[in-house]
Structures are given as C-alpha cells and as structure tokens.
Amino acid sequence: MNIITIEHIAKIYQVGTEEVHALADVSMTIGKNEYVAIMGPSGSGKSTLMNILGCLDTPTKGIYDFNGVNVSEMNDNELAAIRNKEIGFVFQTFNLLPRSNALHNVELPLIYAGMPSSERKERAMEALINVGLENRVYHRPNELSGGQRQRVAIARALVTRPSIILADEPTGNLDTKTGQEIMILFNEIYEAGNTIILVTHEEYIAEHAERIIRLRDGFVEKNEKVENRFIPQKRELH
Amino acid sequence: MKNFLFELKESLLIALYAIRANKVRSMLTTLGIIIGVTSVVLMSTAIKGIDNAFQEGVSSLGSDNLYIDKWAWFNNDIPWWEMRNRKNLDMDDYNKYEDLAKLPAAIAPTIWTNKKIKFKERNVEGIMISGTTYNYINTTNLTFESGRFFNDFESRGARNVSVIGYTVAKQLFPLGNGLGQEIKIGDVKFKVVGVLDEQGSWVMGNFNPDNQVFIPIDCVFKYFQGEKFRSITINVRAPNSTSVEAVKEEAIGIMRRVRGLSYSEDNDFSINQQDGLLSTINQTIGVIQIAGLFITGLALFVGAIGIMNIMFVSVKERTREIGVRKAIGAKNRTILTQFIMEAAVICLMGGMIGLGIAVTLSMIVNQYLPTAVQADSVILAVVISLLTGVLSGFAPAYTASKLDPVEALRYE
Numbered sequence: 092m093n094i095i096t097i098e099h100i101a102k103i104y105q106v107g108t109e110e111v112h113a114l115a116d117v118s119m120t121i122g123k124n125e126y127v128a129i130m131g132p133s134g135s136g137k138s139t140l141m142n143i144l145g146c147l148d149t150p151t152k153g154i155y156d157f158n159g160v161n162v163s164e165m166n167d168n169e170l171a172a173i174r175n176k177e178i179g180f181v182f183q184t185f186n187l188l189p190r191s192n193a194l195h196n197v198e199l200p201l202i203y204a205g206m207p208s209s210e211r212k213e214r215a216m217e218a219l220i221n222v223g224l225e226n227r228v229y230h231r232p233n234e235l236s237g238g239q240r241q242r243v244a245i246a247r248a249l250v251t252r253p254s255i256i257l258a259d260e261p262t263g264n265l266d267t268k269t270g271q272e273i274m275i276l277f278n279e280i281y282e283a284g285n286t287i288i289l290v291t292h293e294e295y296i297a298e299h300a301e302r303i304i305r306l307r308d309g310f311v312e313k314n315e316k317v318e319n320r321f322i323p324q325k326r327e328l329h
Numbered sequence: 330m331k332n333f334l335f336e337l338k339e340s341l342l343i344a345l346y347a348i349r350a351n352k353v354r355s356m357l358t359t360l361g362i363i364i365g366v367t368s369v370v371l372m373s374t375a376i377k378g379i380d381n382a383f384q385e386g387v388s389s390l391g392s393d394n395l396y397i398d399k400w401a402w403f404n405n406d407i408p409w410w411e412m413r414n415r416k417n418l419d420m421d422d423y424n425k426y427e428d429l430a431k432l433p434a435a436i437a438p439t440i441w442t443n444k445k446i447k448f449k450e451r452n453v454e455g456i457m458i459s460g461t462t463y464n465y466i467n468t469t470n471l472t473f474e475s476g477r478f479f480n481d482f483e484s485r486g487a488r489n490v491s492v493i494g495y496t497v498a499k500q501l502f503p504l505g506n507g508l509g510q511e512i513k514i515g516d517v518k519f520k521v522v523g524v525l526d527e528q529g530s531w532v533m534g535n536f537n538p539d540n541q542v543f544i545p546i547d548c549v550f551k552y553f554q555g556e557k558f559r560s561i562t563i564n565v566r567a568p569n570s571t572s573v574e575a576v577k578e579e580a581i582g583i584m585r586r587v588r589g590l591s592y593s594e595d596n597d598f599s600i601n602q603q604d605g606l607l608s609t610i611n612q613t614i615g616v617i618q619i620a621g622l623f624i625t626g627l628a629l630f631v632g633a634i635g636i637m638n639i640m641f642v643s644v645k646e647r648t649r650e651i652g653v654r655k656a657i658g659a660k661n662r663t664i665l666t667q668f669i670m671e672a673a674v675i676c677l678m679g680g681m682i683g684l685g686i687a688v689t690l691s692m693i694v695n696q697y698l699p700t701a702v703q704a705d706s707v708i709l710a711v712v713i714s715l716l717t718g719v720l721s722g723f724a725p726a727y728t729a730s731k732l733d734p735v736e737a738l739r740y741e
C-alpha cells in the first residue's frame with residue numbers, strides 16, 4: 092500500500108516577469124515502510140519537493156494523494172493537522188526553538204495535537220530516551236552538540252508517531268562521524284517499521300536507503316533500487 | 330469549549346515561556362503600559378479624592394441650611410450688575426426677618442472682614458473674621474476642642490470675645506491651647522473663649538471654619554467697619570431637610586415684605602443653598618475628569634503603540650520560530666492566540682506594576698492632597714491593561730499567523 096502518490100506535480104515561482112519551474116513535472120509513489128533517498132544537484136528542486144510532500148507548501152499543478160486523501164485541495168488548517176499527526180520533519184539546520192529545552196522542543200507537536208500535559212511529558216521523555224538523550228533532557232539547544240541537536244529534532248519528528256519522516260539534508264551541517272551516528276539512528280527508525288524520505292548530496296549517505304530518486308531541473312532523472320544497501324553497524328551514541 | 334480552554338492554557342504557558350526567555354525585551358515592552366496604567370489609576374484616584382473632599386466640604390455646610398444674601402452664589406440667570414445694584418442687607422432686615430419667621434430652627438446674621446491677628450510676637454494674616462451672634466452656633470454643626478461659643482449676653486453686649494478655628498489656633502499657639510488668652514484683631518484685644526475642632530475640608534478655602542475667627546457682629550461694626558459698609562448674610566437653618574422648601578418659601582415672603590417690594594418687582598435678594606454649590610462643583614469635576622481621561626488616554630495610546638511596535642519586532646525576530654511551530658502542526662489560530670496572549674500577559678504584568686506604583690505614589694501624595702485608591706481602580710487597571718494587550722497585540726499576532734511556513738523557515 093502506498094502512503095504517497097504524486098502525479099505530474101509542478102511548482103512554478105513567478106520572479107519578476109520570469110517563471111521559475113522549481114519542479115517541472117514530477118510523479119512518484121512512496122510505499123509503506125520504504126526508505127527513499129532523493130538526490131540531485133543544487134537547485135534541482137529537492138527541497139521544493141520535500142516541502143510539498145510535507146504539506147508545508149502546495150503544488151502549482153498536479154495531484155498529491157496522501158494515505159488516500161487528496162491533499163492538493165486542503166486548506167491551511169487541514170494541512171496543519173496533517174503536518175502535526177502524519178509527518179515528522181528533520182531539517183538540515185535542526186530548527187529547534189533556541190530558548191526552550193530539549194523536552195519542551197520534543198513536547199511541542201503533542202501540545203498542538205491537544206495531548207494533556209502528563210501524557211505528553213511521558214511520550215516526549217520516551218522519544219528522547221530512544222535517541223539516547225536521557226541525560227540532556229533539560230539542556231537548551233545551545234548547550235548541545237550539533238549531533239545531539241539533530242537527535243532532539245529526530246525525537247521531535249518521531250514523538251507523534253507519524254506515517255512518514257521527511258529529512259532534508261539531515262547530515263548536511265554535521266561532520267562525517269556525527270553524520271554516521273545520525274544515519275545509524277535513521278536505520279533503527281526504519282527497521283522499527285517507519286517510512287523515511289531523505290534528501291542528501293552524499294552518495295554514501297544515499298546508499299543507506301532502499302531506493303534513490305534523482306532529480307534534475309525539476310524532473311525525475313532516475314528512480315532506481317539500491318542493489319546492496321549499506322546497513323550501518325550499531326554503535327554507542329554519544 | 331474544552332478544546333478552547335486547553336488552547337488558552339497552553340498558549341498562556343507558551344507565552345510565559347517566551348516572556349521568560351526574552352526578559353529584557355518584555356521589561357521594555359511593559360514600560361509603556363506601566364506608565365499608562367500608573368497615570369490612569371493615579372488620575373482616577375485623584376479625581377475621586379478631589380470629589381470626596383468637595384462633597385465632604387459641601388456637606389459640612391449642612392444640607393438644611395439657607396443663606397439669604399444680596400448675591401446669588403451660583404446663579405447665572407441674574408446679571409451681576411443687577412445684583413450689585415441691589416440694596417445691601419443690613420441688621421434691620423435681619424431683625425425684622427427674625428421677628429416674623431416662624432419655621433426656622435435657628436437664624437444668625439454674619440458679616441466678614443479681614444484683619445491681621447496677633448498673639449505676642451506671632452502674626453497671622455489673611456484670616457477671615459466672621460461677625461455673628463450667639464445663635465450662629467445653632468445654624469452649624471461646629472464642635473469644640475475646648476471652650477464654647479460666645480453667649481447671648483456677650484453677643485448683645487459686643488464684648489471682646491472670640492472663637493478661633495483649628496488652623497488659626499495652631500498658627501497662633503503652636504505649643505499649647507489658646508483658651509483664655511488675649512489676641513489682637515487689628516488693634517483690638519479679644520479674649521479667646523473657644524477653640525474649634527478640626528472641621529472642614531481644604532476645598533472650602535477661607536470659608537473653612539478652620540481658617541476663621543468668630544466675634545460678636547456688633548464688635549465688627551464698633552471697631553472695623555460701618556454697619557452699612559457691607560451687606561450681611563442671614564444664615565437660616567431649617568428644622569430638618571423636609572422642611573427646607575417651606576422655610577425657603579417663608580423666607581422669600583418675609584424678605585419681600587421687609588424690603589418693601591411691590592407685587593411686580595423681582596426679588597432684590599437671593600436664597601442660597603448648598604445644592605447650588607454641589608452642582609457647580611460637579612460641573613468642575615466633570616471638566617477635570619474629561620481632561621484627565623484625555624491625558625491618560627493619550628498615555629495609554631502611546632503605550633499601546635509601543636507594545637504594538639515591539640510585538641511587530643518580536644514577530645519579525647521570531648519568524649523562524651513561527652515557521653518551525655507551523656511545520657510541526659501549529660494552526661494559524663494557535664499562532665494568533667499565542668502572540669495575543671503574550672501581549673496580554675506582558676501588559677497585565679505591566680498593569681500590576683503600574684498599579685503598585687500608583688498605590689505607593691498616592692499614599693505619598695495623600696499626605697498633601699486627598700486621594701482614594703479603591704477596589705475599582707484595581708479592576709480598572711486589570712481591564713485596561715488586558716484590553717490594551719489584546720488590542721495592540723492583535724495586528725502583530727495576525728501578521729505572525731499569516732506567515733507562509735516555507736518562507737518563514739527560510740528566513741535568516
């Protein structure tokens with residue numbers, strides 16, 4: 092069963108008199124418990140695609156079906172509800188609330204979901220333990236390393252138990268070793284039954300996925316299975 | 330409903346969180362509202378205090394009293410030059426009226442003059458010297474710190490006796506009681522037979538008994554001015570408030586006869602009552618109130634603009650945060666509530682601080698001017714600061730709620 096089906100999606104920006112086709116014509120499906128990497132040169136439309144898949148943005152043309160629901164026709168509130176319940180975002184720049192501690196950051200989506208305080212504290216705690224941050228619960232982002240910040244962001248993405256995790260260059264701001272740790276975490280999340288779409292510039296990161304979709308100039312250039320996907324060794328997180 | 334309360338509670342918590350996270354900015358934001366609320370509370374307190382003082386002062390005149398006078402005290406209907414051309418009221422008029430009047434509880438003539446008062450080396454100037462008869466005491470509610478009012482015998486015999494008001498006594502005899510002492514009014518010696526309690530209110534000015542000295546009316550004529558020099562006032566007290574109208578009707582009838590007015594002539598005297606004073610005072614206070622409201626309204630408006638400005642800056646600064654919140658599921662309405670709540674909480678805190686300052690200030694001021702902080706000032710402060718917060722927070726909050734999440738996340 093497919094979680095995501097998009098058909099002939101286009102995203103066109105009007106810049107002055109010129110039309111910029113960030114996405115020209117993109118179709119694809121993402122199945123349940125798939126692990127997909129999206130690659131492509133800078134400006135090929137990866138982030139634009141991720142924003143549309145994540146219901147942050149709406150396409151100019153085309154059909155977007157999410158779990159059997161036509162997202163293209165939803166209003167702001169309905170999109171916010173989908174983002175809250177069905178989608179977990181991980182960004183290159185972490186995007187944590189700078190003045191809130193890790194727990195509060197992870198709790199936030201549950202507040203918007205209307206969950207009572209005690210229950211959501213418990214859930215947020217559990218999510219932080221899952222990413223190995225039980226000792227950093229009350230630290231603020233500026234008191235955490237880059238890798239730890241990204242793990243808080245991953246905990247925040249997972250805490251609502253969404254249908255899909257969208258990660259736009261999650262290792263882009265991290266050194267190789269820390270990036271590998273994050274990839275171990277994504278692998279665990281995938282093996283636990285989650286669906287992941289991940290944007291990256293690095294071939295070796297993309298090879299963690301089952302499938303690689305390559306974009307160029309707003310079109311899908313290639314969409315192919317990874318023969319021998321790279322399965323990282325479990326290691327201690329620190 | 331339950332949902333709404335949940336959202337309100339959560340946005341309150343988020344607002345508190347944000348305020349704590351931005352302490353300095355929050356403090357600066359409150360400044361405008363602190364000034365606004367302080368001035369509102371102070372102003373309403375001062376107006377109430379002045380009002381109270383006036384009411385008290387006026388009621389110390391006694392609501393059962395009438396004053397027959399050449400002049401209408403508060404009347405604007407009769408032109409002043411007409412009143413000036415009226416014949417003076419003199420002791421003859423008084424004596425005839427006193428003979429004929431059946432209804433009043435007490436009647437006394439009064440006349441005033443202005444003399445320097447001396448006791449040994451001490452001088453007091455600008456004191457109102459009231460000449461009257463023993464019956465004057467029965468037209469008032471005056472009480473005595475010591476001594477008594479002059480009696481019938483002293484009053485008729487024009488004896489050199491005096492009754493001095495509280496403030497006058499304090500000035501002449503700062504260390505002790507003046508009872509029995511001889512003071513000099515002008516160049517004439519008078520014995521002090523009575524010292525009054527503190528009576529009145531500052532609003533009455535020279536008419537406040539505290540600032541007066543009472544002597545027999547014939548002494549005034551004997552030592553200070555001729556009997557026809559100045560018009561007298563006849564103080565009349567009705568037995569009770571229900572009979573005031575009857576006493577007034579009777580007085581008009583008698584006075585017209587005494588003054589020899591024919592049927593077609595207008596009254597050449599006026600009957601004054603504290604009602605007239607009250608309505609004049611209420612008009613004055615009304616003007617003060619409007620001016621006060623305008624000034625404080627302006628202060629609050631400036632405060633509100635300041636808050637709006639800082640909230641706009643805050644929204645701009647936190648664009649990315651808003652993007653993040655939206656990305657993880659905050660609805661437009663949630664963001665709107667959060668920012669309005671933040672403005673409201675900041676304003677409420679400012680309002681409470683302003684209230685504290687106002688209460689402290691009015692306690693200090695109270696030593697010089699009468700003020701009255703009351704429960705409704707507190708309610709006023711809360712309502713005004715909440716309202717200011719919601720109103721001035723709305724536009725910035727609305728802007729925040731309408732931000733496009735993708736743009737907001739990209740914002741540097």
Ligand SMILES: Nc1ncnc2c1ncn2[C@@H]1O[C@H](COP(=O)(O)OP(=O)(O)OP(=O)(O)O)[C@@H](O)[C@H]1O
Binds near residue numbers: 139
């Ligand atoms: N708001 C916008 N207005 C105009 N053009 C835009 C806007 N957002 C994106 N674009 C354009 O759309 C194209 C695709 O941008 P996008 O961010 O999706 O690229 P990307 O593949 O994520 O690149 P990178 O690898 O550098 O992150 C680019 O040419 C970009 O300039």
Ligand SMILES: [Mg+2]
Binds near residue numbers: 137138139259
């Ligand atoms: Mg990108």
